[in-house]
Amino acid sequence: MNSGFQNNEGRFLELVNENRPKILKICRVYAWNRDDQDDLYQEILFQIWRGLPNLQEDRYAGTWLYRIALNASMSFVRRKTSRGAAQTTTHDHAQLEQILETQPVTESRNDQLTHLYEAIAQLDDVEKALITLFLEDLSYEQIAAIMGITESNVGVRLHRAKKKLLTLMKEAGHE
Template sequence: MNPPEEQKFLDMINGNRPRILKVCRVYAWNAADRDDLYQEILFQIWRGLPGLKQDTYANTWLYRIAINTSISFVRRRAARGGPAVPLDHEQLTHHIESSQTHDDGAEEQLARLYDAIAQLNEVEKALVTLFLEDFSYEEMAEVLGLSASNVGVMLHRAKKKLLTLMQEAAHE
C-alpha cells in the first residue's frame, strides 16, 4: 500500500473506531477475544481497502467487513469447541463496569440488553448493531446483502425478541 492509501486506512480506522469496537463488543465479550476480533477486522479492512472504489460507500463497506469478520470469528470459535457466545453474567457485568460508569439501574438494564443480544442469531445481532448505529433499512440491506423489506421484517422480529428476552430477564 502506498502512503496515501495508508493515510486513508488510518483515517478510516480512527473515524470509525467506536463503531468497530461496538461490533466487537456484540460478538465477543471477553477482552482477549475482543482484541483478537478487533485486530482481525482491521486486517480485513487493510486487505480490502485497495478494492474500495468509491469513498461514498466506505462506512457501509466497513460495516460489512466488520460484521462478516465477526460472524466468521464466532463460527470458528464454535467449530473449535468453544462457546459461540459467552453467557457468563459476571463477565458481562465486569465488562460493563470496566468500560463505562453507569448508575445501578442503567447498569442492570445494559447487562440485560447485552444478555438478550447474546441470545439472538448472527443476522439479528448484526441488524440490532446497525439499528443502534442509526443505519437506514437500505443501508442495513446493503451491508447484509438483504432486501430493505426483509430487513424491516427481520428487525421488527429481532426487536420483539429482544423485548421478550429483556422482560424475562427482569422477572428472574
C-alpha cells in the first residue's frame, strides 16, 4: 500500500517535472498576473494528483495532462469571474514583459511572444485552448480528443480562431 503511494508520488513528480513548461504556458494563457498564475499552477497540479490513479497508460499522459490543465484553467477563470474578480484577460503589458524578460531569448522574440500572449488573451476560453494546442504542434486528432469535438469541428473552430488572432495582431500593429 505504502509503496503504491510512493509509486504514485514518484509518477506525479516525474509527470510534473516533464511537463512543467506546458503547464506554465497554459497558466500564462488563462491567468494574467503572477499570483493568479501561481494559484492556477497549484490547482492544476492538484487536479493531476487527484486524477493520477485514473491514468491507465503513460503513453496517453500528454493528452490526459492537457485535458486536466485546460479544465482546471477554465474552471479557475469561471470561479474568478463569478466571485466578481476582474476578467483575467485584462492586459498588463508591463507585467507580461516582466514575466517574459527572465527568458534567455532575443529581444525581438520576446516582443513577438508578448504580442502573441496579448492577442491570445483576447480570445474566448475555447479559442485559447485550441490556439495553445495548435501552437504546441498537436494534430487535429489529438486536439479533438482533448476537446471532445470532432476533427472537422476542430478544423472550423481553429480556422476561425487563427483568423481572429491574426486580425488582433494586425490591429495591434504586430505580425
